[in-house]
Amino acid sequence: MIDLVFWAPVMAGGALAGASSGALGTFIVGMRIPFLGVCVAHAALAGAVFGGLCGLAGQTLLLPALGGAVLTALALGRLNPQRVRLDDNTVLSFLFSTTMGLAFIGIGLYGILGKSDNDVRSLLWGSLNFCRWRDVRWMFGAALALFVYIAVFFKELRAILFSRADAEAAGIRATAVWTGFLVLTAAALTVNFQTIGGLMIYSLISNPAAAAFQITRGCRPAMLLSAAFGAVSGLGGFLIAAVTDLPSGAVIVLVSSALILVAAAWARSRGRSACGVSQPVDGR
């Protein structure tokens, strides 16, 4: 039997990380930039590495990690696709390789200076099993800020998802809204990284959204279903791992992957247009 009281923060953390990453994934996968998760992870790592070199340690490393991630999000958001001749994914590759290079140079400096980089590594590759209520509170705060932002700017984000250039041309402040979204995303991902690690976040961004897109129509149903799939992956994956004594992170990833296969099979068997979850009647 699982000790529910002891594991409650782990389950809450898994479900929360899944739900927030799933909701985010609707926009990130919708914009075809799932690589954003990996890029933000390495930017956060670079920030934490240099924070550690400056004498920070333990939980305080979260601040420079947030700084690195947010700066990367700002750079991506401020680049106007109509003014630069680069695709978002090309910009992400540039930012990813740059921040990774910086992180590895910083890690190399730890050896030269005779410092330990354990705090830095644990910040990025945390384990869900060590998630505590303090972590859950951070994750909840970041997720809440993000959900409020999505609720306030939902119609603009939907327009940006359709086409950022088209939204700009129509007079929507797409660059400002999208940059704000990316900054909050970077903050939420960084907070989640330290608890559940990079690979799991990456899968929880991509897989629930991809599964939801198979069987829904409309932005809001897709986002809600993706958040639900994410929560199911996080919580369900942990419970399966606890019962089978398998690594929880890996099981959560595989559960989220299985959801895509199930959704695709379901959509194929019934015909997406015939059975897709439709927009509410009033469309709002």
Next chain:
Amino acid sequence: MMPEVIAIHGLTVHAGCRCVLEVPHLVAEAGSILALLGPNGAGKTTLLRALLGIVTPTAGRVVVLGKNVGALRGTALAGLRRRMGYVPQLLPARSELPLTVREVVSIGRTARVGLLRPLSRGDWQVVDRWIEHLGLAPLAGRVFNEISGGEQRKTMLARAMAQEPELLLLDEPTANLDLGWRERLVATIQQLHAEARLTIMLVCHELEVLPPACRRVALLDSGRVVALGGPAEVFTNERVARLYGPGLRAWHQAGRHAVLPAEVAHD
């Protein structure tokens, strides 16, 4: 004399060292349809983008709806763009998200309503009215990426009209459409103009796309306006032969225009 909705004075646009557009003077009066025609690379789309403030001119003044586009930034530029409906040449196919036709049309209201305000019931009624008006009602719940190219064009037109624009910019609205869909789109543009007395700037390659209400055509070539006037005035047989080769003739009848092989045009 109607007020000028578009007034261009001494406009030049460069791409690197190359001058891609040079328009000394061009105006469009309120309630008129001005068509821009010309071969690929003539500068037609660049001109539309200059009107929207997407392209920054090297020199000159572009005044749209009484505002000097070059002097506007941020909120002021966004405010002007909200008064213009723009249907781009390339259909957006960026998102993997299964947005419905109704959601895409609602983007027009998103621009109109502005930040921090949700779409009201009245906004959705405008969206539904345009969906109905353009015959898209049976498709309203369908995913945009899963409908035909012609239906997507109509959806984009409905999106632009839901914005309730004072100026409609159409960049090759019939590109890649079959004859049936092309004629339906031309009829729709004609109908929109007749009903709303909307000022329309229409970019196209073919004379066949000009709606009967179009009385002025600007012919662009290599970034310059080489002729300006009525369609029959601009597209003379001599000019058609020079532009498209010998053996072709202009055909003008009942407000419609075409370029045809000489023997057919003669019949």
